[in-house]
Amino acid sequence: MNASDLITTAVSQTFRSKVRTTLTILAIFVGAFTLTLTNGLGTGINNYIDDTVSSIGAEDVMTVTKPSSEGLPDPTAPVEYDPNAIAAGGAGIPGATVVAIDADDLDTLEGIDGVLRVEPTISITPDYIQYDGGTQYVTGAGSLIPGQTMQLAAGSEPDDGSDVLELALPEALVEPLGFDDAEAAVGQTVEIGITDAERQQHVIEATVSGVTEPSFSGPTITVAPNQALTDALSAAQNTGVPAADQNLYAQASVWFDPDATTEDIDALKDRLEDAGYSGTTVADQLGTFTAIIDGIVLVLNAFAVIALLAASFGIVNTLYMSVQDRTREIGLMKAMGMGSGRVFTLFSLEAVFIGFLGSAIGAGIAMLVGAGVSSVAGAALPDLPGLTLIAFDPVSIATVILIVMGIAFLAGTLPAARAARADPVDSLRYE
Known part of the structure; x- marks a missing residue:
């Protein structure tokens, strides 16, 4: 009996006991369905992070600050004033500051080994x-972090290489400002008011180059100016500020080798820390969030694995009963010259086929359910455009199926080994 005959025979014998085999396949189906669905959940959320949140900056850029030696203050205790400190937006904690980065700091950063370029924020x-x-609406101005890409509802990103004052308008401000829709806002001129150090208000006009979609990566009412508009607003804001205080920054962007390894980046962080600075990459900013998602998916996967382990006992029982029912058949096959290895292979193939059926059906139905859930989630979460809550990676699905087939094979080894060890004479005498 060649390989193709073994496979054909194994497939045909799988449903010899239809009820028993069907129940075993259903048990495998539960585990495979859960495993596929939970992996799809992790893939969908992580893809959304990659598509939206990861676009907050390039992978070869590090945000550098100069932290206070005291760190975050005790919110219940008074904080000593530091004239060189700049507010760090410390989540409402009074005195949450970083030491201002000045021109000397920029020169120091450029001299650190591994730093290719430095720009203040x-x-x-x-x-x-x-x-x-x-109507005048309160807004913020968030300059683009190097490497940032925008999720646009209409238009294009502001051109940093242009002398025209441009900005990207958040979609939340489109209708309040009086535009019919995002497309209608593109190309229009808006006014931005900004107050200087002398309490005089300046009004600067800018052209709307595009409209950004809302996301959880930043405030939804923040405009994104190009470099020309940033310079104009900064110049207006600094009117009346002493020249010595104009070039103080809360943070700076540092470029490093895009081919740098994790070890290289960690070494650069250490050198920055030795010089009195703190560096944070995009991966660091996203690390905690993705770790939480991966942890949740891991826990859910654990339940799926438990279901698969329970199903494996069903495979053992099904094949043991099959060996018992086919004792005389096994004896006849061995009497006709089939070796123990081929008998073992025959029953192992039956186990693998049962695992394949259960996992393939489970994965297929999980994909259908996932598509439905994603559609409902998309309608229920309009503030997260582009979110596919449950997404399926072909490689992950194939991996799930192979894992389940591997578990089925291992579960089938005991009954397959029993069939392979059967004595043909005793088997033919079996009643």
Whole structure:
């Protein structure tokens, strides 16, 4: 009996006891269904992170600050004033600051081994945004982190290489400002009010180059100016500020080798720390969030594995009963010259085929359910455009099926070994 005959025979014998085999396949189906669905959940959420949140910066850029030697203050205790400190937005903690980065710091950073380029991050605090003399709305101005890409509902990103003052308008401000839709806002001129150090308000006009979709990666009412508009707003905001205080920054962006390994990046962080700075990459910012998602998926996968282990006992029982029912048949096959190895292979193939059926059906139905859940989630979470809650990676699905088939094979080894050891004379005498 050649390999193709073994496979054909194993498949045909699988449903010799239809009820028993069907129940075993259903048990495998539960585990495979759960495993596929939970993996799809992790894939979907992590893909959304990659597509939206990961676009907050390039992988070869590090955000550098100069932390205070005291760290975060005790919110219940008074904090000593530091004239060189800049507010760090410490989640409402009074005195949460970093030491200002000045021109000397920028030179120091450029001299650190592994640093290719340094640029300060300019902080702008506009008062309002307005269109055509209409209602004035409070807004923020978030300069693009190097390497950032936007999720656009219409138009294009502001051009940093252009002398035209441009900005990307958040979708949340489209209708309040008086535009019919995102497309109608593109190309229009808006006014931004900003107050200087002398308490004088300046009004600067800018063109809307595009409209950004909402996401959880940042505030939904923050405009994104290009470099020309950033410079204009910064110049207006710094009117009346002493020249010595104008070039102080809360943070800077540091470029390093895009081919740097994790060890290289960690070594650069250590060198920055030795120099009195703190560096954070995009991976660091996303690490905690993705770790939580992966942890949840891992726990859910554990339940699926438990279901598969329970199903494996069903495979053992099914094949043991099959060996028992086919004792005389096994004796006849061995009497006709089939070796123990081929008998073992025959029953092992039956186990693998049962595992394949259960896992393939489970994965297929999980994909259908996942598509339905993702569709409902998309309608229920309009503030997260582009989210596919449950996404399926062909490699992951194939891996799940192979894992289940492997478990089925291992579960089938005991009854297959029993069949392989059967004595043909005793088997033919069996009643």
